[in-house]
Amino acid sequence: xxxxxxxxxxxxxxxxxxxxxxxxxxxxxxxxxxxxxxxxxxxxxxxxxxxxxxxxxxxxxxxxxxxxxxxxxxxxxxxxxxxxxxxxxxxxxxxxxxxxxxxxxxxxxxxxxxxxxxxxxxxxxxxxxxxxxxxxxxxxxxxxxxxxxxxxxxxxxxxxxxxxxxxxxxxxxxxxxxxxxxxxxxxxxxxxxxxxxxxxxxxxxxxxxxxxxxxxxxxxxxxxxxxxxxxxxxxxxxxxxxxxxxxxxxxxxxxxxxxxxxxxxxxxxxxxxxxxxxxxxxxxxxxxxxxxxxxxxxxxxxxxxxxxxxxxxxxxxxxxxxxxxx
Ligand SMILES: Nc1nc2c(ncn2[C@@H]2O[C@H](COP(=O)(O)OP(=O)(O)OP(=O)(O)O)[C@@H](O)[C@H]2O)c(=O)[nH]1
Ligand SMILES: [Mg+2]
Numbered sequence: 001x002x003x004x005x006x007x008x009x010x011x012x013x014x015x016x017x018x019x020x021x022x023x024x025x026x027x028x029x030x031x032x033x034x035x036x037x038x039x040x041x042x043x044x045x046x047x048x049x050x051x052x053x054x055x056x057x058x059x060x061x062x063x064x065x066x067x068x069x070x071x072x073x074x075x076x077x078x079x080x081x082x083x084x085x086x087x088x089x090x091x092x093x094x095x096x097x098x099x100x101x102x103x104x105x106x107x108x109x110x111x112x113x114x115x116x117x118x119x120x121x122x123x124x125x126x127x128x129x130x131x132x133x134x135x136x137x138x139x140x141x142x143x144x145x146x147x148x149x150x151x152x153x154x155x156x157x158x159x160x161x162x163x164x165x166x167x168x169x170x171x172x173x174x175x176x177x178x179x180x181x182x183x184x185x186x187x188x189x190x191x192x193x194x195x196x197x198x199x200x201x202x203x204x205x206x207x208x209x210x211x212x213x214x215x216x217x218x219x220x221x222x223x224x225x226x227x228x229x230x231x232x233x234x235x236x237x238x239x240x241x242x243x244x245x246x247x248x249x250x251x252x253x254x255x256x257x258x259x260x261x262x263x264x265x266x267x268x269x270x271x272x273x274x275x276x277x278x279x280x281x282x283x284x285x286x287x288x289x290x291x292x293x294x295x296x297x298x299x300x301x302x303x304x305x306x307x308x309x310x311x312x313x314x315x316x317x318x319x320x321x322x323x324x325x326x
Contacts, residue, residue, distance in 0.1 A: 086161050131266075
C-alpha cells in the first residue's frame, strides 16, 4: 500500500552514527527543538524518496530501553506510543554484541525494524567479518550494511525501509528466555493482554518482572492485582537463580546477544595495508605527521650540508674538463 507520509525514527546506542545518517537523509530540511517538557534535543527532518514524503526523527542515543535515564524513557515512549511506521536501528558493527543488546529490546517492542549495520569500515579494520544475511535470518528483520561517513548503503537503507513500510515483513524472531523466566512471562502476558495498552503484552510482562517503575505505576492504576502477581513471580525467579529477576533477565539478554554475535561474526587478522597506504596513514596522522615532517626536513638539510660541497666540487670539475675540451 502506498503511503503518502511515512514516519521513520532512528534509534540505537550512543555514538553509532545516527546523526550522520540523519544528516545524509534530511540535509537542510531539518528542525532542532526539544522533546515536550524535556531539555533533551529533538531533531526532526523531512526527505522525499521515490514519491514518498518521509519524516525522520533522530532519537537520543541510549544503551537500553529501561527507564534509567530520561533519554531512554523518551525513546521507548516515542516508539511504543507514537508508533512510527518504522524504526531504523543503527548498530555499530565493530561492537556488535553490545549493540545487539539494544536491538533485542527493540524487537520486544514489536515495532517494524530495519537494522542499519553501520561502521562496517571500522569492523573490517578490526578484522571483524559479519555475515549480515545470517544476522537478518536470526533476527527476522532486514539488515543493511552501511558506512555512514562515506554514504555507502544509505540508498539501500531507504529502499529497504520503504519496502518494509509498504509491503511489510514477517514478524521478527521472538526472543526466548530460559524456561523459568519464559513460563512466567507467558503467564503474565495472558493477564496483561486483557488490558488495553499501547504496548505489546509480552513486553509489559517482561517490564513488570524487571520491576520497571513506570510500567508498574501504569498497570497498578488499571489492575493492581497484576502487579502483585508479577512481584510474586519475580520473587520465584529470584529464589531459583539467587539474583534479582531484573539481573537474571538482563544477563540472559546479554547471553543471547553474545550468542548471536558469535554466530554471525568471524574474526580474521586485520587486513595488512599496502606500503603506500601505511605511509599515507603515517604522514597524515594528526600527531605522528608532525615529527615525520620535521624528520624529513632535517634529513634534507643534513643531505645538503653533508654532500652539497662534494657534489658541487664534482660538478665544477666536470664542467671545467668539458670546458677545456672546447
Ligand atoms: N569510520 C566510521 N565512522 C563513523 C561512521 N558513522 C559515524 N561515524 C563517526 O562516529 C561518530 C559518531 O557519529 P554520530 O552520528 O554523531 O553518532 P550518534 O549515534 O548520533 O551519537 P549520539 O547522538 O551521541 O547518540 C562521529 O565521529 C562519526 O563521524 C561510519 O560508518 N564509519
Ligand atoms: Mg546524534
